Amino acid sequence: MKSIVLASALAAGILVGTANSRPLINQRALVTEVVFVTETIENVVVYVDKKGAPYLTTTEAKTTSAHSVVVSTTSVTAQPTTVPSPAPQVASSPAAPVQPVASASSAMPSFEFAPSVSVNKNKAPAVASAPPYVAPSPSVHKAKPTTTTPPPSPTEKPASSPPAPAPQQFSSSPAPAPEQPGPPPPSATSDVPAKKADDSGVLPMGITYDPFKGSAQTSDCKSEAEFASDFEKMKDYKAVRLYGQGCNQIPWAVKAAVKQNQKLMAGVYMSNKGGGEDLGQVIRAWKSAIDRYGSGNWNIVALFSVENERVNDHDMTASDVVDAIKRARDQLRAAGYNGPVGAVETVPATVENPSICDASDVAMVNCHAFFDSDVIAENAGKFVRSEIDRVKQACNNKRVVVTESGWPHQGDPNGKAFPNPENQRLALESIRAEFSNDMFLHNAFDATWKSDFSASFNAERYWGIIQ
Template sequence: MKSSVWANALVAGIFVGTACGRPLINKRAFVTEVVYVTQEVAGVAVYVDEDGTPYSTSTIAQVSSIPSVAVPATSAISQPTSGIASALPIASSPAVPAPPAASSPALPPSSLPVPSPVPTSGQAVEPTASVAAEPATSTPAVEQPATTPPPPPSPVNPPPPPPATPSPPGTSEDPNEITGLGITYDPYTGGKGSSSCKSADQIAKEFDGMKGYAAVRIYGMDCNLVPLAVQNVVKNKQKLMAGAYLSHQGNGEDLSKVIQALKSAVDQYAGSNWDVITLFSVENERVNEHDMTVSEVVDAINQARGQLRGVGYYGPVGAVETVPAMVGNPAICKAADVAMVNSHAFFDPNTQASDAGTFVKGQVEQVRKACGYKRVVVTESGWPHQGNSNGKAVASPANQEAALKSLRDNFNSDLYLFNAFDSPWKSDSASTFNAEPYWGIM
């Protein structure tokens, strides 16, 4: 009995051992291969039937290069799940595309993940995360609504431009800077053959009488006039047309001394600001009087300009001539920064006082044409109140008034009325119709 029991037990043990040492089902999971594919494809929608089997695809939108998702293939049969995203072929399907571009902004190339190299057989496969696309899950993909872009920022007004840097004093180089009407002045008193200098007080008083004019013209440095003139025009907020009286007749001035006197006066009374000087002339009608040659005048202009630039004056430099002398010798105005001429309608026998302004305006056009259309400044123009007649030009107080009105009607700048006061020290002659001392306006 015992033998039979032991025999049965032995048979049972052998059977159990055999069953435990061999599996009942000869089925093993295996990984065949993992493939990473990067391909530029369009967005694709995959349609599946109720069993999860794909039967149709369609293109949604063009998508730039997107890293693909690795899908491991196994021998297990895919089971359908609820949702579209899980119903994709396992072994032979292409990589799952990213959502359409409309649902999220495309990443710049530098932010896209770089796919891992294809592993060889026998290597362990680690799942890799991707920010561009995720593996299919059982949850259907939901397209995110496009977010409304924020409103553009309010326009920012540009900052105001920085204030213009003021130019240093006396550095204006524009020869076309306009000055209003001026008046001429000389510092002499006395009768014929007995002229003398006016006192500083008298000069100051007469400058006060001329303060209604924008500028005052002086002819040289005699009677200490340069510092007195600068001092008084600064006080009266006027400009000064300065000049040197060059001549070969024994009363000519030294150009360098005149410029040095002018610099000292500007330094002392104008704070070294050369803006107080509006023009500088090297001579007055010397070519017309056959006292200087054209080449001498041109040389003087160039010399004066160089010296004046050296002391800080950058305004116009030139020479004053009559209209016929300037038109006949355009080298003078071509060497100058502006053309400067004396023009008196009284010396034209066909012009009456009321037409003085029209006559002078026509003379200016002739000079402009001869001088290459340079700026022209009339440095003297007036009418005598006493003297002999010259055809239609009659000297009288009434005609002087009419002539001055005509000049003002035709010019509001770039003209100097001649002269502030009578000059009884001057000599009369037939050529000047015995009117030379009687041009004073005031």
């Protein structure tokens, strides 16, 4: 028995010595704790006679201590580390408390936003009084200078239209998160777009839609019944683009799209000039509508855009847009949406601001052949295709979705571009010949609530496809 005690004591002594001198070379991912262990062992001496038979055993209590440290590192190769021996502990004292160890910083790197670059000067300046909500309007995509009248910017919403939410204020601080438990997962941080199943997929032919009706003097919102009727008329288009949350359009559109088995492109009308929508509020409206009418399934939303041509209209800078995209992605991931997030711009603004492309999961552009005075209706599709090729080259061959393209059926001519019903038919036929997917035709119905002006060739109200 005494021999067994001696062997155990020697083994314990060897283990303690090993713990105090072995280099720690295994790299770990996280700093966890420092643990001190104090134990009391017996120093045993056995006396034997000449024949090896034990005749006397003495013991002496001895207190020893050892500690182990788990260390994290951010270096590629683990460096050998020798653990120092701590001061001996008194046998009767309790074990030393766990002490925290500072870890390497886990903060994500900061991002340098590209400075704002001047955009296409052929685009008409924005309307002086910023609208509370701006529905889609065509914009120029001409790469070379022309002598024609500049194309229009979005027209302002009539004063009689429903009030829009307070304008979004941009800053480096994050916007309020959507009302739902739990933060977004680490893989969905704003700087690194998450891998998405539909990121490399395509959308069927789509169409753009706005919720207003009436005239510029008597503008009003469409009712829920009118939404249902409009979506019935648009059922052949399996994707519908919305521009914001005005007129309670989000829940009614979700309800109608679920019935018609359609996808939706969601949008936020952001603006630095006033009258813009709040990003967090719009995301919460989408989550509420999807929870209520879509069984909580975000698959009905195919794309999400934070703005529409605001850089082209000198309303927002490229840095503003990049920041909005990142904040939107974080909030959308937390709400359950894992699809593409980005911003809609004109072709020139996209090409001249690659930071927007880099921040977006897919490139989204509005492209209208009508605003090139050298393009006839029959060549509209070829013109749009050539412009999209420019975007793909500027965006490192990223997927491109054309979020607006069409031709007006009434208005004033723009050089060789004549707006009439026959030319609208020819232009749409030409666009369909070049694109079978990732294309939203503009617009579902005439926007009779808009105001015409010369820079739009008095065609602003007459882009409707469905009569």
